[in-house]
Amino acid sequence: MAVQFVMQIAFFLLLTYGLVEEASSVVFPAIARLNCTEKCGNVKIPYPFGIGPNCYMASWFEIVCDKANVTAKAFLPSIGMEVLEINISDPYKDSYSYSYYNEPGLIRVKMPIISSSDCINKSSDGVDISGTPYFFSSYRNKFVSVGCDNLVTMTGLDPMVVVGCKTNCSNQKLKDKQGTCSGFNCCQTTVPYGIQVLNVDFVRTPRNNCRHAFLAETQWLNKTDLSNHFLYWDYVPVVLEWTESNFTAFDFNEIRALHLDWDYTSYGAKYYYCRYGYEGNPYLFPGCQDINECEDQKRNGCFDKSDCENIEGSYTCNRRKSRQKIAIIVICTSFGALFLLFITWWLYKVIKKRNKIKLKKKFFKRNGGLLLQQQLSSNENNVQKAKLFNSKELENATDRFNENRILGKGGQGTVYKGMLIDGRIVAIKKCNTVDEGNLEQFINEIIILSQINHRNVVKLLGCCLETEVPLLVYEFISNGTLFQYLHEKNEDFPLLTWDMRLRIATEIAGALSYLHSAASLPIYHRDIKSSNILLDDKYRAKVADFGTSRSVAIDQTHVTTLVYGTFGYLDPEYFQTSQFTEKSDVYSFGVVLVELLTGEKPVSLTRSQEGRNLSTYFVLSLKENRLFDILDTQVSKVGNKDEVMAIANLAKRCLHLNGKKRPTMIEIMMELEGVQKVSTIQPNFEEIEYVRNEEMEPRSDISISKSSCLESSTASSSDVLPLLSIKSI
Numbered sequence: 001m002a003v004q005f006v007m008q009i010a011f012f013l014l015l016t017y018g019l020v021e022e023a024s025s026v027v028f029p030a031i032a033r034l035n036c037t038e039k040c041g042n043v044k045i046p047y048p049f050g051i052g053p054n055c056y057m058a059s060w061f062e063i064v065c066d067k068a069n070v071t072a073k074a075f076l077p078s079i080g081m082e083v084l085e086i087n088i089s090d091p092y093k094d095s096y097s098y099s100y101y102n103e104p105g106l107i108r109v110k111m112p113i114i115s116s117s118d119c120i121n122k123s124s125d126g127v128d129i130s131g132t133p134y135f136f137s138s139y140r141n142k143f144v145s146v147g148c149d150n151l152v153t154m155t156g157l158d159p160m161v162v163v164g165c166k167t168n169c170s171n172q173k174l175k176d177k178q179g180t181c182s183g184f185n186c187c188q189t190t191v192p193y194g195i196q197v198l199n200v201d202f203v204r205t206p207r208n209n210c211r212h213a214f215l216a217e218t219q220w221l222n223k224t225d226l227s228n229h230f231l232y233w234d235y236v237p238v239v240l241e242w243t244e245s246n247f248t249a250f251d252f253n254e255i256r257a258l259h260l261d262w263d264y265t266s267y268g269a270k271y272y273y274c275r276y277g278y279e280g281n282p283y284l285f286p287g288c289q290d291i292n293e294c295e296d297q298k299r300n301g302c303f304d305k306s307d308c309e310n311i312e313g314s315y316t317c318n319r320r321k322s323r324q325k326i327a328i329i330v331i332c333t334s335f336g337a338l339f340l341l342f343i344t345w346w347l348y349k350v351i352k353k354r355n356k357i358k359l360k361k362k363f364f365k366r367n368g369g370l371l372l373q374q375q376l377s378s379n380e381n382n383v384q385k386a387k388l389f390n391s392k393e394l395e396n397a398t399d400r401f402n403e404n405r406i407l408g409k410g411g412q413g414t415v416y417k418g419m420l421i422d423g424r425i426v427a428i429k430k431c432n433t434v435d436e437g438n439l440e441q442f443i444n445e446i447i448i449l450s451q452i453n454h455r456n457v458v459k460l461l462g463c464c465l466e467t468e469v470p471l472l473v474y475e476f477i478s479n480g481t482l483f484q485y486l487h488e489k490n491e492d493f494p495l496l497t498w499d500m501r502l503r504i505a506t507e508i509a510g511a512l513s514y515l516h517s518a519a520s521l522p523i524y525h526r527d528i529k530s531s532n533i534l535l536d537d538k539y540r541a542k543v544a545d546f547g548t549s550r551s552v553a554i555d556q557t558h559v560t561t562l563v564y565g566t567f568g569y570l571d572p573e574y575f576q577t578s579q580f581t582e583k584s585d586v587y588s589f590g591v592v593l594v595e596l597l598t599g600e601k602p603v604s605l606t607r608s609q610e611g612r613n614l615s616t617y618f619v620l621s622l623k624e625n626r627l628f629d630i631l632d633t634q635v636s637k638v639g640n641k642d643e644v645m646a647i648a649n650l651a652k653r654c655l656h657l658n659g660k661k662r663p664t665m666i667e668i669m670m671e672l673e674g675v676q677k678v679s680t681i682q683p684n685f686e687e688i689e690y691v692r693n694e695e696m697e698p699r700s701d702i703s704i705s706k707s708s709c710l711e712s713s714t715a716s717s718s719d720v721l722p723l724l725s726i727k728s729i
Contacts, residue, residue: 031281040065041072046088047283057283060133079129081109084237088281105242107134110235111215116147116202119210126199133243138193140239142218146186146226147211151203157192160605165189168578186226191215277313360391360466367465368439375447386450387462387473393421394428394464394471401430410545413469417476425476426461431469446472448521449546456511458534458544477534477542482592486530487601498638500539501596502647506672507541508533512589513665515543516582524580528588529569529602530595568602568614573659583659589668590654594618597648599632615655622652646675 031046032038036055038045040063048057051074056062063083064075074083085108114124129135145152145165153164165187168174174184181188200213216236274280278288293299293315294308302308302317309316364370369388376386397418398405405416413431420426449460464471482504485493496504508528515523527545534542569591571584591602594614600607602614611617621630627648628636638644650671656662663671 030284033284037065040074040083043074043083043085045074046086046281048088049086076107076109078132079109079134081111082235084108084110088283106137106140107240107242108217108237109240111238112235113212113214113233114198114200116211119212126197128197128199129240130196132196134240135194135196135242136191136198136215137239137241138191138195140218141191141215142188142221143191143213144181144186144188144216144221144226145211145213146230148185148209149205150187150211151205152211152213153201153203154191154195155199155201156197157195161192163189163191181221181226188221275313363468364466366436367467367470368443369465371439372443372446372463372465375443386446386460389462389464389471389473391464391467391471394418394473396421397426398428412545425478427474427476429472429474431472433469445546448523452515452523454511454514456507456541456543457514458542460546474544477536477544479535479537479539481531482533482535482541482595483530485535486595486599495634496539496596498635498643501635502643502672502676504533504535504539504541505593505596505647506669506676508543508589508592509665509669509672511541511543512585513669516585516665522582524582525585525588526580527566527569528585528592529566530592533592566602571659572657581659582664583662586654586662586665586668587659589665590651590662591615593647593651593654597632597635597644597651598630599634600630619652619655622648643675647672 030038031044032050033047033055036045036047037051040051045051045063047055049061049063050056051063051065060078062077064077066073066075075081076083085106087106111127112124114126143154143163143165145167147167148169149167151164151166153162157163167185167187168183169185171184174182198215202211202213212230214236215238217239220237274282274288277291277293279291280286280288282288290310290312291299292310294302294305294310297305300308300315300317302315307318309318372386372388376388395401397420398416401416405418407415407417407427409415413429416428416430418426418428446460446463450462452459458477459475461473461475463473480493485496489495512525512528515525523546525543525546528543532543532545534544536542569588571580571587573587574580574584591614594600595602598614598618600614600617603612604614605612607617611620618630621627627645628641631644635644650663650668654662654668
């Protein structure tokens with residue numbers, strides 16, 4: 001042991017004084033302490049981890065090597081898991097690395113699968129590693145659930161955070177994607193940062209079949225088909241991040257001498273890592289060693305290996321060339337420069353133009369342009385047509401999509417302000433994506449929406465399909481959103497009077513009534529909210545953002561999809577059944593109506609726990625006869641309280657948990673128009689049917705993820721029930 005220690009001291013001094021020029025390239029630095037085992041089976045055991053006494057820094061890092069099997073297995077007793085891989089340093093080689101220098105420690109372990117009570121011979125009470133320096137990596141793991149029609153959520157998290165996913169075994173399109181964990185029998189979603197406890201809640205379903213949930217390494221999950229062999233597994237690989245909190249080993253001067261840096265994790269604990277240009281174990285003498293960047297062309301930017309000179313922690317390039325090389329380069333350049341420049345320029349122009357034309361044709365075909373042309377040609381008698389804009393026209397209209405022209409960003413894309421060649425001001429939406437598997441539905445939606453002609457619906461003027469993602473052109477509405485006037489009160493947004501609010505509500509109802517009943521095909525909006533209601537220069541309401549809308553057959557009563565919507569506006573019945581009806585739009589309209597009455601946001605953390613959801617807060621206030629305590633000042637000061645009570649009663653009916661008991665949009669429109677015309681309505685308090693406790697219980701709404709423009713397909717399972725967040729405007 002003494003001899004080995006002396007050799008390490010000598011080696012360190014030789015490196016310091018430059019007496020061993022190539023030693024760093026031929027001597028592999030130790031990863032474990034002296035006289036300690038460096039491997040257990042196929043797993044390397046770097047310090048501060050170790051096997052046996054005095055081989056690990058603290059008890060959290062003790063490794064037990066079980067050699068009872070053919071291949072030895074490493075176990076971490078502090079958390080009771082089998083270890084598959086440990087990585088403490090050298091983030092340059094880390095295939096998972098999101099940060100080039102300061103990666104926390106990583107350890108891959110086997111973690112048990114949690115099963116529901118309906119399963120035979122499979123169960124687990126969850127995993128708890130709290131109190132240890134380990135936590136589940138948020139961006140290297142996914143939360144996975146397996147089982148038909150299964151809704152599983154993680155428990156033990158922050159009360160305001162909901163993490164879970166839902167499977168759907170009746171959707172044939174999801175079944176065709178089986179093996180990718182896309183929603184059929186298997187779903188996945190991301191997990192919060194820094195969690196140390198995994199417990200799950202299996203929501204009871206009519207099937208009550210065997211269901212499973214677990215965390216799994218994302219890279220492993222992408223390469224694994226869970227449909228074939230899952231029933232035979234008990235464990236799956238999971239990535240843990242770890243930190244070391246006992247930092248008495250080095251002082252600042254020693255850190256500098258050994259070429260170390262340190263950084264904080266989110267929990268305040270430090271970890272060491274080698275500086276750029278060094279490799280090795282930062283916890284062991286002699287620490288991090290200089291890398292010879294000249295040995296690997298990928299590590300240096302020199303012209304040739306002979307031009308590279310390694311220095312401590314970096315390298316330099318000797319740019320001097322031999323006279324012969326320089327002469328050859330100068331002569332070749334002199335004779336060929338002009339000719340090559342001319343040929344290159346000419347070829348560049350020709351190829352660029354040809355490729356641009358090909359690319360436009362490719363995008364046009366991929367985005368359904370041929371189908372749209374066919375549909376337009378078959379409807380020659382139709383006056384209202386979707387115009388096909390070319391990409392050059394829209395680029396000029398938006399100054400090449402300049403960031404200064406951005407009006408807003410949402411789940412379906414970014415909206416720019418533009419001016420067409422004829423002087424018209426328009427809003428141009430640049431979609432995030434479009435589902436290539438449902439182009440026919442996508443094109444049909446464009447044609448249908450372009451034919452909508454209602455004064456309270458934002459007009460779709462046309463589209464451009466020869467770009468990488470579709471561009472949709474709408475009429476420009478200049479006065480902002482209803483959400484801004486209700487919740488972002490400032491000098492730019494004057495207060496809305498009661499008469500203005502009543503008129504806006506009537507106009508929204510009229511637009512939705514038109515979409516549901518008067519359009520050529522009924523259209524369900526599916527994302528009614530105050531931020532999707534625009535106001536023009538005369539403060540007239542315009543229903544906008546049909547990115548998730550669906551048209552239905554005249555005899556069709558609902559559409560069945562994975563759940564879309566916005567937190568606070570989502571119909572609870574739709575969430576339970578995945579069936580969206582016209583009454584689901586009614587529920588969302590009811591929330592907007594309550595916003596107009598109260599001036600409150602759909603979700604607010606400043607309200608009590610049971611009243612954070614505005615619809616619940618409103619219904620409970622009605623039940624307790626506190627309506628006039630929660631009204632907005634512009635509403636409460638209205639002289640005719642009968643009108644307010646009539647609108648409140650209408651909003652309560654719209655928010656009924658049973659969709660069949662909600663009024664239709666036609667009935668809502670007629671009732672609102674009646675309130676406008678007759679201001680002396682006498683309220684009949686006996687007819688106000690307050691919702692029973694069992695009909696309106698406080699519940700957590702769901703924020704549904706981004707979707708493609710004019711979405712017609714189901715969302716990927718990784719987008720179903722993600723982390724709780726409010727959808728962007």
